[in-house]
Amino acid sequence: MSDVTTIPAVLILLGPPGAGKGTQARMLEEAFGLVQLSTGDLLRAAVAAGTDAGMAAKAVMAAGALVPDDVVLAILKDRMRDADTKRGVILDGFPRTAGQAEALDGLLACTDQQVNSVISMDVEDGPMIARVAGRYTCAGCGEGYHDMFKQPAKAGVCDKCGGADFKRRPDDNAETAGARLTAYHAQTAPLIAYYEGRGVLERVDAMADIAAVRDALQARVKRVMGD
Numbered sequence: 001m002s003d004v005t006t007i008p009a010v011l012i013l014l015g016p017p018g019a020g021k022g023t024q025a026r027m028l029e030e031a032f033g034l035v036q037l038s039t040g041d042l043l044r045a046a047v048a049a050g051t052d053a054g055m056a057a058k059a060v061m062a063a064g065a066l067v068p069d070d071v072v073l074a075i076l077k078d079r080m081r082d083a084d085t086k087r088g089v090i091l092d093g094f095p096r097t098a099g100q101a102e103a104l105d106g107l108l109a110c111t112d113q114q115v116n117s118v119i120s121m122d123v124e125d126g127p128m129i130a131r132v133a134g135r136y137t138c139a140g141c142g143e144g145y146h147d148m149f150k151q152p153a154k155a156g157v158c159d160k161c162g163g164a165d166f167k168r169r170p171d172d173n174a175e176t177a178g179a180r181l182t183a184y185h186a187q188t189a190p191l192i193a194y195y196e197g198r199g200v201l202e203r204v205d206a207m208a209d210i211a212a213v214r215d216a217l218q219a220r221v222k223r224v225m226g227d
């Protein structure tokens with residue numbers, strides 16, 4: 001199939017904080033020539049480029065308000081005309097609601113496109129909280145450690161630089177991690193139901209190790225891309 005007739009794939013990756021979504025999205029970009037589009041990056045780029053939609057977004061953001069869906073969609077539409085997105089895009093952070101998902105379907109239908117696959121990176125809350133809450137890093141060199149999964153070989157001494165100073169991010173605790181997951185589930189549930197109804201939702205076990213998650217994601221994307 002030539003590039004002229006190729007319709008870019010539209011993928012959506014859903015995953016809670018700590019599920020490794022960013023890492024996996026980057027690997028998908030590399031493997032399939034996709035471009036990940038996050039709402040924040042899209043808005044910033046459109047404002048910087050001074051497009052009509054970008055100017056509209058700038059005015060709204062300057063007033064401290066949320067950018068309306070139609071403006072986000074207009075910016076997305078502009079961005080999807082760029083040459084680098086001809087293989088397809090991975091949407092990150094949009095849609096966030098079933099209403100936005102419907103609006104996105106409407107936008108894509110104008111160009112005979114559709115959301116090809118929505119992949120939910122599923123986690124188990126308990127183990128996920130333990131994973132996030134146990135993280136700490138060496139203050140000297142930034143090497144990552146974990147209370148349960150990766151302690152230094154010699155207690156209290158960094159394997160890499162020999163430093164003895166470690167730090168934890170204040171929000172890497174069980175309470176905050178739990179609250180983030182609860183918020184994620186509440187926000188995502190309607191979206192998952194919507195795409196389940198459309199028959200495009202797929203689930204990947206995000207508790208598996210990074211390579212296994214990568215393989216599972218790539219197998220699904222490969223089917224969508226027809227490679």
Ligand SMILES: [Zn+2]
Nearest residue numbers: 138141158161
């Ligand atoms: Zn270190």
